[in-house]
Amino acid sequence: xxxxxxxxxxxxxxxxxxxxxxxxxxxxxxxxxxxxxxxxxxxxxxxxxxxxxxxxxxxxxxxxxxxxxxxxxxxxxxxxxxxxxxxxxxxxxxxxxxxxxxxxxxxxxxxxxxxxxxxxxxxxxxxxxxxxxxxxxxxxxxxxxxxxxxxxxxxxxxxxxxxxxxxxxxxxxxxxxxxxxxxxxxxxxxxxxxxxxxxxxxxxxxxxxxxxxxxxxxxxxxxxxxxxxxxxxxxxxxxxxxxxxxxxxxxxxxxxxxxxxxxxxxxxxxxxxxxxxxxxxxxxxxxxxxxxxxxxxxxxxxxxxxxxxxxxxxxxxxxxxxxxxxxxxxxxxxxxxxxxxxxxxxxxxxxxxxxxxxxxxxxxxxxxxxxxxxxxxxxxxxxxxxxxxxxxxxxxxxxxxxxxxxxxxxxxxxxxxxxxxxxxxxxxxxxxxxxxxxxxxxxxxxxxxxxxxxxxxxxxxxxxxxxxxxxxxxxxxxxxxxxxxxxxxxxxxxxxxxxxxxxxxxxx
Amino acid sequence: xxxxxxxxxxxxxxxxxxxxxxxxxxxxxxxxxxxxxxxxxxxxxxxxxxxxxxxxxxxxxxxxxxxxxxxxxxxxxxxxxxxxxxxxxxxxxxxxxxxxxxxxxxxxxxxxxxxxxxxxxxxxxxxxxxxxxxxxxxxxxxxxxxxxxxxxxxxxxxxxxxxxxxxxxxxxxxxxxxxxxxxxxxxxxxxxxxxxxxxxxxxxxxxxxxxxxxxxxxxxxxxxxxxxxxxxxxxxxxxxxxxxxxxxxxxxxxxxxxxxxxxxxxxxxxxxxxxxxxxxxxxxxxxxxxxxxxxxxxxxxxxxxxxxxxxxxxxxxxxxxxxxxxxx
Numbered sequence: 001x002x003x004x005x006x007x008x009x010x011x012x013x014x015x016x017x018x019x020x021x022x023x024x025x026x027x028x029x030x031x032x033x034x035x036x037x038x039x040x041x042x043x044x045x046x047x048x049x050x051x052x053x054x055x056x057x058x059x060x061x062x063x064x065x066x067x068x069x070x071x072x073x074x075x076x077x078x079x080x081x082x083x084x085x086x087x088x089x090x091x092x093x094x095x096x097x098x099x100x101x102x103x104x105x106x107x108x109x110x111x112x113x114x115x116x117x118x119x120x121x122x123x124x125x126x127x128x129x130x131x132x133x134x135x136x137x138x139x140x141x142x143x144x145x146x147x148x149x150x151x152x153x154x155x156x157x158x159x160x161x162x163x164x165x166x167x168x169x170x171x172x173x174x175x176x177x178x179x180x181x182x183x184x185x186x187x188x189x190x191x192x193x194x195x196x197x198x199x200x201x202x203x204x205x206x207x208x209x210x211x212x213x214x215x216x217x218x219x220x221x222x223x224x225x226x227x228x229x230x231x232x233x234x235x236x237x238x239x240x241x242x243x244x245x246x247x248x249x250x251x252x253x254x255x256x257x258x259x260x261x262x263x264x265x266x267x268x269x270x271x272x273x274x275x276x277x278x279x280x281x282x283x284x285x286x287x288x289x290x291x292x293x294x295x296x297x298x299x300x301x302x303x304x305x306x307x308x309x310x311x312x313x314x315x316x317x318x319x320x321x322x323x324x325x326x327x328x329x330x331x332x333x334x335x336x337x338x339x340x341x342x343x344x345x346x347x348x349x350x351x352x353x354x355x356x357x358x359x360x361x362x363x364x365x366x367x368x369x370x371x372x373x374x375x376x377x378x379x380x381x382x383x384x385x386x387x388x389x390x391x392x393x394x395x396x397x398x399x400x401x402x403x404x405x406x407x408x409x410x411x412x413x414x415x416x417x418x419x420x421x422x423x424x425x426x427x428x429x430x431x432x433x434x435x436x437x438x439x440x441x442x443x444x445x446x447x448x449x450x451x452x453x454x455x456x457x458x459x460x461x462x463x464x465x466x467x468x469x470x471x472x473x474x475x476x477x478x479x480x481x482x483x484x485x486x487x488x489x490x491x492x493x494x495x496x497x498x499x500x501x502x503x504x505x506x507x508x
Numbered sequence: 509x510x511x512x513x514x515x516x517x518x519x520x521x522x523x524x525x526x527x528x529x530x531x532x533x534x535x536x537x538x539x540x541x542x543x544x545x546x547x548x549x550x551x552x553x554x555x556x557x558x559x560x561x562x563x564x565x566x567x568x569x570x571x572x573x574x575x576x577x578x579x580x581x582x583x584x585x586x587x588x589x590x591x592x593x594x595x596x597x598x599x600x601x602x603x604x605x606x607x608x609x610x611x612x613x614x615x616x617x618x619x620x621x622x623x624x625x626x627x628x629x630x631x632x633x634x635x636x637x638x639x640x641x642x643x644x645x646x647x648x649x650x651x652x653x654x655x656x657x658x659x660x661x662x663x664x665x666x667x668x669x670x671x672x673x674x675x676x677x678x679x680x681x682x683x684x685x686x687x688x689x690x691x692x693x694x695x696x697x698x699x700x701x702x703x704x705x706x707x708x709x710x711x712x713x714x715x716x717x718x719x720x721x722x723x724x725x726x727x728x729x730x731x732x733x734x735x736x737x738x739x740x741x742x743x744x745x746x747x748x749x750x751x752x753x754x755x756x757x758x759x760x761x762x763x764x765x766x767x768x769x770x771x772x773x774x775x776x777x778x779x780x781x782x783x784x785x786x787x788x789x790x791x792x793x794x795x796x797x798x799x800x801x802x803x804x805x806x807x808x809x810x811x812x813x814x815x816x817x818x819x820x821x822x823x824x825x826x827x828x829x830x831x832x833x834x835x836x
Contacts, residue, residue, distance in 0.1 A: 051709070072711060073708060073709045073710065083709075089705060089710070091702045092703075093825075094699070094702075102706070103696075109692035
């Protein structure tokens with residue numbers, strides 16, 4: 001039988017690096033295939049060749065049994081291939097319909113007709129998208145839906161989704177999977193790029209594993225398990241367990257009470273937030289993106305003006321002190337460290353054009369003698385981070401912007417840990433990282449915890465939070481909607497708390 | 509003080525027309541995500557080449573010269589000069605991905621230099637102030653509408669007493685607005701300026717749109733320089749006459765929030781502000797300070813716009829950024 005799409009002997013090089021090496025792969029209609037691999041294993045590159053973003057150096061692509069040459073995104077569309085990119089390709093100031101109309105040259109230019117078509121697709125699959133709504137007014141999930149509609153409107157039969165769930169809540173993910181299954185029933189071939197093994201198991205029919213640009217194996221989902229997949233991905237046996245210890249000798253380290261913050265426009269971002277972070281404990285923070293996670297960490301770090309409330313910090317064996325009113329520098333000196341990984345990774349905390357040493361210096365720049373900075377110390381720290389965290393870089397003076405995402409994050413988290421803090425706050429530390437690197441970071445957190453550090457961990461992946469954290473604080477719309485015991489709670493309970501304060505029952 | 513409102517409005521419109529061309533051209537350019545700071549140079553080139561075209565035609569044709577042909581030649585010469593200038597800019601910034609700010613400034617220096625060269629060369633040739641014959645001059649600067657319309661009290665002065673370039677400019681701005689907001693190509697062009705990677709993924713030829721918008725936009729801007737030289741400066745080449753016009757046009761783009769229809773009244777306002785110091789002198793304000801009013805107004809508008817943060821009023825999102833498909 002002919003396959004919906006088939007890749008034969010595909011090779012792509014960037015300079016001297018081989019991103020894809022002789023890849024053979026096929027997908028059939030009515031099948032959901034997961035494409036699995038570590039960061040830098042060439043998943044996205046491979047799919048970008050189907051989408052017309054890159055052109056393969058060698059090899060052939062067959063669509064429906066016919067050899068095709070895909071030189072541009074337009075060629076991809078004409079062959080019925082549509083890709084939903086990780087970073088949405090949408091124009092913020094356009095409406096949904098205008099975005100869909102982009103690049104469609106057939107017929108008369110008639111936005112009303114496009115809007116009607118969007119409505120029709122939206123109704124067919126139950127998307128609930130208003131064609132005349134501007135993109136910047138939409139939630140992340142809605143934006144993603146527009147991306148899917150865009151592809152469907154062009155009549156794509158082969159859909160590629162690049163890490164679609166990275167930005168969704170558990171409920172939204174469920175909904176997306178429902179949509180994927182509906183499209184599968186409709187006879188579409190779907191390729192799903194993902195890191196999350198539980199999703200692979202939940203939704204896909206077959207799994208293709210890439211490692212270092214090579215296609216390792218394609219297996220049927222029901223004939224495999226997460227452990228086996230991980231080994232295929234990494235190439236050796238890895239432990240997927242986080243050895244969560246009982247917190248030992250927990251003492252209140254950070255006591256937050258009645259914390260309220262407003263942004264410059266007077267919108268309340270945090271409302272009456274209160275909690276205690278204990279030493280030797282990981283406090284997970286969950287919430288839909290933009291529920292106040294970033295604001296909370298910034299408020300504690302002194303980066304954000306506080307309208308009311310108090311933050312009492314109790315260092316080991318010292319008298320408690322109030323952090324509100326202190327400068328970020330004073331708070332840092334006191335031992336409260338913040339490792340924030342923003343969506344673009346480099347936005348906050350690291351300077352892309354500088355090497356590791358100089359980035360380490362950002363923490364110690366005021367320590368030098370007179371007008372000169374001290375380069376020796378940061379260099380030592382950089383060496384340590386480089387060795388201990390196995391950062392892949394040509395040299396510690398190589399600009400961090402050019403490192404892969406995982407390595408950038410290692411540098412960021414490593415620097416904060418190197419300052420031996422007594423409170424370590426990290427947000428999205430594993431954002432976009434593959435499973436192996438993620439576990440290195442998790443184990444780093446765990447290591448800090450065993451040293452008696454109070455770790456505050458803002459995470460996106462609920463499964464991980466449930467495994468890693470001791471307690472989970474759930475934020476909803478800037479309010480604490482509950483603090484639950486991570487050992488006994490369920491994903492559903494946390495998910496519910498994320499969407500409504502109190503989760504319909506009393507929070508403890 | 510003899511204050512004449514109709515006269516002031518008329519002067520504002522006449523002075524605003526070069527700006528209208530300069531600004532509209534730059535709006536088209538910026539909609540593609542290219543920030544061409546070389547408008548000043550383009551307007552100089554347009555002024556010099558437009559004048560040169562008409563001047564040499566006048567000399568060649570002698571007494572039989574036709575006004576309409578002279579106008580068309582001037583239009584074409586200035587437009588092509590602007591296209592050539594912005595083609596250099598496009599090649600450097602789109603194909604070679606040079607920094608747009610630096611390239612734009614270089615184009616300003618280059619364009620003013622070329623303009624001066626051509627203008628001064630003509631002057632030396634003639635030995636004195638160059639100018640075209642009075643018969644031809646009229647076809648550039650004289651009102652084009654029927655006398656009956658012009659004779660309507662006040663309105664005739666304010667609406668119907670202008671040279672052809674004023675109406676051409678208004679028509680051009682309206683056409684451009686329709687193009688940007690009502691056509692498929694316009695939608696694509698805006699998409700390219702907002703997010704080239706999105707446009708690219710949708711199958712739109714980003715490079716072609718950027719080139720065409722920048723080159724045509726540059727040509728339109730250059731027409732503004734020609735209009736200034738041929739109407740306000742009375743077809744006489746004066747090496748400082750055009751100074752600053754291009755920069756005001758760039759400021760006006762921001763003032764107009766990248767909308768050609770706003771440029772219609774914005775250019776009249778700025779044209780008025782630029783000559784206010786002559787027409788409505790205020791004794792205690794030195795004219796040098798009076799002349800910077802357009803820039804102050806632009807700064808205030810910028811502050812207001814950024815405070816309001818309306819998405820639709822922001823510059824094209826990828827303005828000034830180079831696009832390279834395979835960059836990660």
